[in-house]
Amino acid sequence: MNIGVDAMGGDFAPEAAVKGAIQALGYLGEGTRITLFGDQNRITEILLAEGSSVDSFDIVHTSEVIEMGEHPAQAFTRKPDSSIVVGFKHLKAGLIQGLASAGSTGAMMVGSSMVIKQIEGVIRPTIATQIPAENGGCSVLLDVGLNVDCKPDVLFQYGLIGSIYARGMLGIENPRVALLNIGEEPEKGNLVAKAAYEIMEGTKEFNFVGNVEANHLFDQKTADVIVCDGFVGNAMLKEAEGFYSLIKRQGVSSPFIEALNYEEIGGTPVLGINSTVIIGHGHSSPKAIRNMIVHTEHAAQAGIVEKFKEAFK
Amino acid sequence: MNIGVDAMGGDFAPEAAVKGAIQALGYLGEGTRITLFGDQNRITEILLAEGSSVDSFDIVHTSEVIEMGEHPAQAFTRKPDSSIVVGFKHLKAGLIQGLASAGSTGAMMVGSSMVIKQIEGVIRPTIATQIPAENGGCSVLLDVGLNVDCKPDVLFQYGLIGSIYARGMLGIENPRVALLNIGEEPEKGNLVAKAAYEIMEGTKEFNFVGNVEANHLFDQKTADVIVCDGFVGNAMLKEAEGFYSLIKRQGVSSPFIEALNYEEIGGTPVLGINSTVIIGHGHSSPKAIRNMIVHTEHAAQAGIVEKFKEAFK
Numbered sequence: 001m002n003i004g005v006d007a008m009g010g011d012f013a014p015e016a017a018v019k020g021a022i023q024a025l026g027y028l029g030e031g032t033r034i035t036l037f038g039d040q041n042r043i044t045e046i047l048l049a050e051g052s053s054v055d056s057f058d059i060v061h062t063s064e065v066i067e068m069g070e071h072p073a074q075a076f077t078r079k080p081d082s083s084i085v086v087g088f089k090h091l092k093a094g095l096i097q098g099l100a101s102a103g104s105t106g107a108m109m110v111g112s113s114m115v116i117k118q119i120e121g122v123i124r125p126t127i128a129t130q131i132p133a134e135n136g137g138c139s140v141l142l143d144v145g146l147n148v149d150c151k152p153d154v155l156f157q158y159g160l161i162g163s164i165y166a167r168g169m170l171g172i173e174n175p176r177v178a179l180l181n182i183g184e185e186p187e188k189g190n191l192v193a194k195a196a197y198e199i200m201e202g203t204k205e206f207n208f209v210g211n212v213e214a215n216h217l218f219d220q221k222t223a224d225v226i227v228c229d230g231f232v233g234n235a236m237l238k239e240a241e242g243f244y245s246l247i248k249r250q251g252v253s254s255p256f257i258e259a260l261n262y263e264e265i266g267g268t269p270v271l272g273i274n275s276t277v278i279i280g281h282g283h284s285s286p287k288a289i290r291n292m293i294v295h296t297e298h299a300a301q302a303g304i305v306e307k308f309k310e311a312f313k
Numbered sequence: 314m315n316i317g318v319d320a321m322g323g324d325f326a327p328e329a330a331v332k333g334a335i336q337a338l339g340y341l342g343e344g345t346r347i348t349l350f351g352d353q354n355r356i357t358e359i360l361l362a363e364g365s366s367v368d369s370f371d372i373v374h375t376s377e378v379i380e381m382g383e384h385p386a387q388a389f390t391r392k393p394d395s396s397i398v399v400g401f402k403h404l405k406a407g408l409i410q411g412l413a414s415a416g417s418t419g420a421m422m423v424g425s426s427m428v429i430k431q432i433e434g435v436i437r438p439t440i441a442t443q444i445p446a447e448n449g450g451c452s453v454l455l456d457v458g459l460n461v462d463c464k465p466d467v468l469f470q471y472g473l474i475g476s477i478y479a480r481g482m483l484g485i486e487n488p489r490v491a492l493l494n495i496g497e498e499p500e501k502g503n504l505v506a507k508a509a510y511e512i513m514e515g516t517k518e519f520n521f522v523g524n525v526e527a528n529h530l531f532d533q534k535t536a537d538v539i540v541c542d543g544f545v546g547n548a549m550l551k552e553a554e555g556f557y558s559l560i561k562r563q564g565v566s567s568p569f570i571e572a573l574n575y576e577e578i579g580g581t582p583v584l585g586i587n588s589t590v591i592i593g594h595g596h597s598s599p600k601a602i603r604n605m606i607v608h609t610e611h612a613a614q615a616g617i618v619e620k621f622k623e624a625f626k
Contacts, residue, residue, distance in 0.1 A: 145495055182548065219555070243531070246447055
C-alpha cells in the first residue's frame, strides 16, 4: 500500500509535513510506503536534516503550490503541477491508495469531487470527524462543514455513511445513529431535522436511535454517530476547538482534554467518494500530520470506500 | 418595582424557587418587592422553615401547576389558575414589572406571545443568553432556541435586539455585532447566513463587524453580540453546558469555568415582547433562581423593553 502526502500542504509546510511523514514511518504497516508530493530539493533537505533516509520515501517532484487564499477551483485548473493536483492524479490512477493533505481544504474538495468523484448513489459527499468521548471511546460527527444546506435525504444518507465509518474505523458493531436536535422528542427541531427524523425513523439501513442534544456530544451515552448539517456541525466542532484552546490557556489538563486536541484526531476524511482522502488542519504540527497519515492508511486498509460502494449499490 | 416569581416552576419547586427568592432579597434594590405565584400554604411553610418573614413577600395563591410534559398552549388554556398563567395576567396588568420562571419553557413562551405580545415591528421575538468571556466580560448570543428556522431579515433584527440588550444590560457602549458563520469571509455560510450578511453589511442600525466563527464564542475578541438561528444557537449553548459538566466531572475548575455554570447566568430573557420575561433552567437551584430574579430586576430597571419599542418604532 502507498499513501500519498502533500508535502507542501499546511501553514508550516514543507517542514511540518515532511517531519510528520518521518514520524509516521514508525506507525505504518510493513507493506506501506509514503509518497511525498512537493519540491524534491526542499523535501530532500528536510529528510537529510532530520537524519532520515531518502530511500524510505517515494518522492514525486511538483513545481507549484496551491495557496490557502486562492480560489480552489481556479487554482486546481491553473496549477496542474501543484502537489495537490498531482497527488489527485496519482490517486485516480491507483498509484497511491489514499491522499492526505493539510493544505487548501477547497482544493482538496475540488479534487475529491472533480477527479475522484462521488460514489454512485451518494447525493452529496461529506466530511466527518471523530469525537473523543469521556469513556475513552470515540464517536463520529458529520457533516462538519461541507454541506451547509442539507436536505433531509442527504442527512439520511449521512446516517448510513456515518454508520459504515464507525463500524469500519472504530470497530463499533451496530453503531447507534442519532440526529442532532434541540430536544429529544421526535417533533423537535427545524424543518429539515423534523423531515429527516421522519425518514430515519424505522429505517433498516442503520440503527437509528432518535434525537440527541449537543450536551451529549462528548459522552457517547446514546449515540456513536451524530448527524447534522455542515453549518451546525462546523460550529460545534469549532466551539470544541475554542474550548480546548481556552482550557489549555487556563493551565488545565486531563487525558480527556488532551484527546480533544485536533493533533490527535488526525484529519477529516472526505466520505462518499471513490477513494480515500483525508484533509488535515491548516495549523498541523508534525504530530498532527503523522496522525493524519496513520488515519489515511487505516481507512484505506479498512476498505471503507468499498463498504460505501456496496451500501449504495 | 415588583418582580413576579413562579414559585411552582422548576424541577425542585417550590422549595428551590422560594429559597432562591429569599436569597434574592439581599440583592434587590430597596424599592423592589417580590411577588410569589403558587400554593400559598406550601410557600408559607418553606418561608417559615427558612426563618424568613412572610411579610417580605407578596404572595398570590394559585391552585394549578403547568407540568413540564404538558402541551404548552393547551395547558395555558386549561389551567387558568396556574402560577404561570396568573403571573402573566399580573404582568399584563402592570401589577408586576417582570416575570421569572424556571417552569415550562413552552408555557412561558405561550404567555409571552399570546398575553404580552411582541413589540410592533418585531418579526419574531427571541431568547438570548449571556456568554461569559475569558477576559471576565460577557457577550450576548441569540437566538438560543426559539426560532429554529430564521429568515435573513429576522437575523438582521436579532442584530439590533442583541445590540440594544448588550448596551442596556452589559453597559457596552457600541456593541460589536457579528454573524455566526463557518468562516470569516463574507461569502461563507449557508443560504440564510449569506443573505443575512448582505443586509447587515453597511447597516447604520447597529455596529456590524462581519462573521465570527464558533471558536471565538468565549473570547469576546471581535464581537459582543453573536447572531445565529435558534437551532445552531441552542446546539452551541448545550454543547457549552455539556462541556461544563464534563470538565467538572474531571475535577477541573477555574473562575472562567465556574462562570459557565448556568446557575451564574440567571436565566434566558425573552426579547422583543412588551414586558420583561425571564425563563430559568428547569434544573434551577436556589442560587440559579436568585440570579434569575436579580437578572429580571436589572432588565426591568434598565428599561430594555422601552428601548426596543423606541428602536422598532
